[in-house]
Amino acid sequence: MGRGKIEIKRIENTSSRQVTFSKRRGGLLKKANELAILCDAQVGVIIFSSTGKMFEFCSPTNNLQCLIDKYQKHVSVQGEGFGARQQLMYEMKRMEAENDKLEVLIRQYLGKDLTFFSLNDMIQLEQQLESSIDKVRKRKDEVLSQQLTNLRRKENILEDQNNYLYRMMPDINAMVAIDQKPGPSAMMDLFGGVYQQDGVSEFPAYRLQPMQPNLQQVGFMSHDLQL
Numbered sequence: 211m212g213r214g215k216i217e218i219k220r221i222e223n224t225s226s227r228q229v230t231f232s233k234r235r236g237g238l239l240k241k242a243n244e245l246a247i248l249c250d251a252q253v254g255v256i257i258f259s260s261t262g263k264m265f266e267f268c269s270p271t272n273n274l275q276c277l278i279d280k281y282q283k284h285v286s287v288q289g290e291g292f293g294a295r296q297q298l299m300y301e302m303k304r305m306e307a308e309n310d311k312l313e314v315l316i317r318q319y320l321g322k323d324l325t326f327f328s329l330n331d332m333i334q335l336e337q338q339l340e341s342s343i344d345k346v347r348k349r350k351d352e353v354l355s356q357q358l359t360n361l362r363r364k365e366n367i368l369e370d371q372n373n374y375l376y377r378m379m380p381d382i383n384a385m386v387a388i389d390q391k392p393g394p395s396a397m398m399d400l401f402g403g404v405y406q407q408d409g410v411s412e413f414p415a416y417r418l419q420p421m422q423p424n425l426q427q428v429g430f431m432s433h434d435l436q437l
Contacts (some may be wrong), residue, residue: 231259239267246270252277 221227235257246253246269254277257265268274309377318335327335 227260233267239265242267243269252280254281256280 221230238257239255242253242255245251251269252272253267253269254272254274255265256274259265266274268277282376314323318327319339324332324335
């Protein structure tokens with residue numbers, strides 16, 4: 211006959227519990243040692259009995275304190291990563307809830323989704339809208355006042371420029387009149403090289419030849435024309 215299956219529960223008899231603890235503790239430490247040797251694993255086992263007595267095992271190539279430090283570091287890193295993920299998920303859910311809330315408020319401000327609004331809710335919404343309208347109107351008046359001030363400033367600048375040009379008109383007319391008066395220098399600039407110097411006649415001599423046959427008759431004109 212095979213051995214019957216033992217029910218896993220606390221052994222009430224103190225002597226039997228102590229014997230079972232000793233046997234299973236030895237078997238656990240033996241299995242841990244075999245695991246460390248066969249698989250080149252880093253194994254550490256710490257056991258406390260019901261009376262508070264400690265039993266420990268560590269793989270031959272390691273130190274139990276080093277294994278504990280490594281374990282704490284590993285758990286800390288995993289905890290930080292888990293904490294970061296949890297924080298990220300929390301922020302995402304918070305932003306989604308905030309976005310949904312804003313969408314509801316926008317629809318309410320537009321006069322939608324008011325079916326389940328009570329009288330007090332609608333009065334409060336009306337007050338909020340009136341307050342918003344007052345702020346918009348106040349800002350609009352400020353903008354209009356600023357634009358009016360800028361236009362008046364531009365008007366003053368244009369008026370000053372106009373007055374300055376009006377005061378300058380007599381001087382400009384006098385300068386134009388002086389420039390239009392003919393003089394030797396003006397004539398020289400106008401006709402260019404037509405005038406000559408060194409005592410030579412002011413206009414060069416040109417000989418005109420009549421082109422019509424009747425003008426070439428002797429009786430009409432017997433000498434050359436000179437300018």
